[in-house]
Amino acid sequence: xxxxxxxxxxxxxxxxxxxxxxxxxxxxxxxxxxxxxxxxxxxxxxxxxxxxxxxxxxxxxxxxxxxxxxxxxxxxxxxxxxxxxxxxxxxxxxxxxxxxxxxxxxxxxxxxxxxxxxxxxxxxxxxxxxxxxxxxxxxxxxxxxxxxxxxxxxxxxxxxxxxxxxxxxxxxxxxxxxxxxxxxxxxxxxxxxxxxxxxxxxxxxxxxxxxxxxxxxxxxxxxxxxxxxxxxxxxxxxxxxxxxxxxxxxxxxxxxxxxxxxxxxxxxxxxxxxxxxxxxxxxxxxxxxxxxxxxxxxxxxxxxxxxxxxxxxxxxxxxxxxxxxxxxxxxxx
Amino acid sequence: xxxxxxxxxxxxxxxxxxxxxxxxxxxxxxxxxxxxxxxxxxxxxxxxxxxxxxxxxxxxxxxxxxxxxxxxxxxxxxxxxxxxxxxxxxxxxxxxxxxxxxxxxxxxxxxxxxxxxxxxxxxxxxxxxxxxxxxxxxxxxxxxxxxxxxxxxxxxxxxxxxxxxxxxxxxxxxxxxxxxxxxxxxxxxxxxxxxxxxxxxxxxxxxxxxxxxxxxxxxxxxxxxxxxxxxxxxxxxxxxxxxxxxxxxxxxxxxxxxxxxxxxxxxxxxxxxxxxxxxxxxxxxxxxxxxxxxxxxxxxxxxxxxxxxxxxxxxxxxxxxxxxxxxxxxxxxxxxxxxxxxxxxxxxxxxxxxxxxxxxxxxxxxxxxxxxxxxxxxxxxxxxxxxxxxxxxxxxxxxxxxxxxxxxxxxxxxxxxxxxxxxxxxxxxxxxxxxxxxxxxxxx
Ligand code: SF4
Ligand code: SF4
Numbered sequence: 001x002x003x004x005x006x007x008x009x010x011x012x013x014x015x016x017x018x019x020x021x022x023x024x025x026x027x028x029x030x031x032x033x034x035x036x037x038x039x040x041x042x043x044x045x046x047x048x049x050x051x052x053x054x055x056x057x058x059x060x061x062x063x064x065x066x067x068x069x070x071x072x073x074x075x076x077x078x079x080x081x082x083x084x085x086x087x088x089x090x091x092x093x094x095x096x097x098x099x100x101x102x103x104x105x106x107x108x109x110x111x112x113x114x115x116x117x118x119x120x121x122x123x124x125x126x127x128x129x130x131x132x133x134x135x136x137x138x139x140x141x142x143x144x145x146x147x148x149x150x151x152x153x154x155x156x157x158x159x160x161x162x163x164x165x166x167x168x169x170x171x172x173x174x175x176x177x178x179x180x181x182x183x184x185x186x187x188x189x190x191x192x193x194x195x196x197x198x199x200x201x202x203x204x205x206x207x208x209x210x211x212x213x214x215x216x217x218x219x220x221x222x223x224x225x226x227x228x229x230x231x232x233x234x235x236x237x238x239x240x241x242x243x244x245x246x247x248x249x250x251x252x253x254x255x256x257x258x259x260x261x262x263x264x265x266x267x268x269x270x271x272x273x274x275x276x277x278x279x280x281x282x283x284x285x286x287x288x289x290x291x292x293x294x295x296x297x298x299x300x301x302x303x304x305x306x307x308x309x310x311x312x313x314x315x316x317x318x319x320x321x322x323x324x325x326x327x328x329x330x331x332x333x
Numbered sequence: 334x335x336x337x338x339x340x341x342x343x344x345x346x347x348x349x350x351x352x353x354x355x356x357x358x359x360x361x362x363x364x365x366x367x368x369x370x371x372x373x374x375x376x377x378x379x380x381x382x383x384x385x386x387x388x389x390x391x392x393x394x395x396x397x398x399x400x401x402x403x404x405x406x407x408x409x410x411x412x413x414x415x416x417x418x419x420x421x422x423x424x425x426x427x428x429x430x431x432x433x434x435x436x437x438x439x440x441x442x443x444x445x446x447x448x449x450x451x452x453x454x455x456x457x458x459x460x461x462x463x464x465x466x467x468x469x470x471x472x473x474x475x476x477x478x479x480x481x482x483x484x485x486x487x488x489x490x491x492x493x494x495x496x497x498x499x500x501x502x503x504x505x506x507x508x509x510x511x512x513x514x515x516x517x518x519x520x521x522x523x524x525x526x527x528x529x530x531x532x533x534x535x536x537x538x539x540x541x542x543x544x545x546x547x548x549x550x551x552x553x554x555x556x557x558x559x560x561x562x563x564x565x566x567x568x569x570x571x572x573x574x575x576x577x578x579x580x581x582x583x584x585x586x587x588x589x590x591x592x593x594x595x596x597x598x599x600x601x602x603x604x605x606x607x608x609x610x611x612x613x614x615x616x617x618x619x620x621x622x623x624x625x626x627x628x629x630x631x632x633x634x635x636x637x638x639x640x641x642x643x644x645x646x647x648x649x650x651x652x653x654x655x656x657x658x659x660x661x662x663x664x665x666x667x668x669x670x671x672x673x674x675x676x677x678x679x680x681x682x683x684x685x686x687x688x689x690x691x692x693x694x695x696x697x698x699x700x701x702x703x704x705x706x707x708x709x710x711x712x713x714x715x716x717x718x719x720x721x722x723x724x725x726x727x728x729x730x731x732x733x734x735x736x737x738x739x740x741x742x743x744x745x746x747x748x749x750x751x752x753x754x755x756x757x758x759x760x761x762x763x764x765x766x767x768x769x770x771x772x773x774x775x776x777x
Contacts, residue, residue: 011744274705325714
């Protein structure tokens with residue numbers, strides 16, 4: 001036989017899973033949320049998303065080629081995902097050059113200083129968002145009202161998010177039941193008729209994306225379900241203790257980016273734990289920290305900070321929370 | 334819901350191209366090369382010399398080590414030479430070459446195909462017969478069967494488990510055997526039950542073989558204490574520990590043996606070999622081999638004499654096509670890639686699989702994206718993403734404390750990794766090194 005046969009160790013077949021496939025799967029799952037945000041925020045949503053994605057991809061390419069002198073891997077799709085998620089965490093009337101700064105910071109500092117995809121401890125999109133929040137607090141907390149100014153970008157009509165409104169009102173001595181009459185009801189919140197970051201407004205659209213990602217086995221249910229469940233339980237206890245000072249648990253999980261954070265930010269493959277047990281601990285931690293920030297902190301929301309804080313614990317979680325070994329704990333009967 | 338094991342596992346495309354093909358007797362080849370090492374443990378010692386005349390089924394080498402087994406001639410003819418031949422691992426190993434002239438069976442071997450249900454031997458005699466007949470696990474691990482049957486003092490077997498799972502994609506040898514020899518397999522089960530002194534036997538079959546499940550169920554209903562379990566189609570459902578977990582819920586402890594949880598497991602092919610040895614006096618000289626692949630014209634299940642060259646099997650199934658990239662002995666998940674096709678069939682050869690060039694090539698490894706999928710699929714609960722760099726850095730203590738020795742080399746981690754990282758390659762080398770350290774520690 002003249003032909004040289006390949007001799008390599010088993011396994012001899014591999015699944016068709018690949019990093020681009022995972023990343024583009026995430027991109028596809030974001031379509032419903034994107035449609036809702038464009039419907040609600042119009043032009044601004046389109047501009048911000050485009051600027052963010054293009055800046056992230058270009059930043060990654062330039063850094064890989066000219067600074068790290070490494071192979072350019074923009075085709076893996078991870079920069080696109082970061083770009084969309086960063087955009088989804090911003091108000092739709094943010095000046096475009098701030099978006100560029102956020103994107104460059106997200107990719108440059110959040111991802112590349114650690115060595116690129118797979119090595120970054122913090123979710124790059126959240127690193128970018130928090131950097132913008134600290135640098136431009138005013139612009140980052142002025143929220144266009146949904147549906148009010150679809151054809152305006154920078155001069156959109158703005159208002160408070162439900163959570164921000166609540167926090168402010170409570171500070172001014174109002175009670176929760178009084179405030180609830182002045183903001184959208186739960187159904188409107190669920191569908192996305194509220195002010196907020198571009199991608200966080202519609203729980204429905206995000207849950208559709210979640211279902212798709214579960215179906216495609218891109219992520220598992222653990223992190224989103226446990227994180228939302230923890231927030232629900234914790235705010236539920238507070239609500240039972242004093243419903244005049246604490247909003248209902250349903251209100252909490254439908255506002256302030258809980259769904260976006262749980263489904264897309266906390267589940268980031270690179271920065272979340274490896275094992276199911278670790279994921280549960282991590283997600284519960286995010287839930288608890290989110291509620292603590294909302295209740296006692298200066299910011300009305302808290303999801304972004306909670307995720308970044310728990311990101312920092314992931315190496316520790318991976319070190320100490322091991323999968324259940326087969327045959328380790330023997331229960332034979 | 335079908336029963337299954339609970340931790341990890343993958344579901345590769347099944348590609349059972351040869352399913353439904355009956356077992357065809359493969360012609361006795363002109364020359365066989367019978368390897369002296371077809372089992373775990375030390376090679377058997379040849380008891381024939383060059384020039385000797387041997388008959389089909391005659392003992393030609395004695396298994397002398399603890400985990401070794403006897404070897405018999407698979408043809409009638411003359412020993413032409415005893416010399417090294419390349420085996421599936423690529424190493425040269427001693428083999429007895431026999432030029433076949435006729436097919437005359439040795440001694441009182443019964444070659445008729447009548448079903449013989451009456452078990453005359455007692456437990457000790459059965460075990461002895463199995464030992465003499467050179468029966469080893471035909472599922473691929475080639476663990477000598479008589480050793481499994483000799484339950485160590487202080488331990489007790491509660492069940493016999495029969496492995497008809499055949500979870501490797503492409504392979505159908507066990508499936509074909511169950512369809513063809515259900516009655517014989519049942520008698521084999523009774524024999525093994527008697528040898529072990531147990532009353533219960535459980536047969537596990539993956540749910541993708543409904544015909545085999547139905548047939549085995551029908552035959553099992555004639556016996557007491559024999560139950561067929563349809564199992565979920567999930568790789569590696571046929572791993573011994575996974576199978577035991579699925580059927581009994583018992584978990585073989587890390588580093589332990591099935592008998593530690595009261596179970597002894599045999600592959601259906603082995604059970605059939607036991608039937609033939611005990612009831613027909615026939616040593617293990619042939620087995621069913623699947624020859625398959627997307628480019629194979631006539632995927633087939635052949636009954637093949639041991640020592641038959643793989644090249645001959647491929648020829649008979651339609652020949653090697655231009656774009657064959659890889660020849661694998663075994664299945665695509667755990668089989669060995671062959672460098673040449675002139676390799677003899679051995680007791681552990683369950684299949685010959687030809688992969689095309691594009692199927693055979695591996696993707697270029699990319700950095701780990703920490704997706705955790707390798708952890709999620711590992712049926713042993715290991716963390717391949719971690720074991721790989723530890724192995725690269727020779728951190729043997731860490732590897733050992735991370736249970737690297739539990740790895741069953743199922744390949745699920747490498748299979749699933751979206752970054753195409755060769756996880757098992759490194760886990761395997763780490764295992765080798767840690768294994769050496771553990772053995773040298775025991776010796777001291
Ligand atoms: S580490 Fe070993 S047992 Fe675990 S999936 Fe990989 S090959 Fe299988
Ligand atoms: S499957 Fe591959 S990419 Fe994912 S964690 Fe394991 S080694 Fe890393």
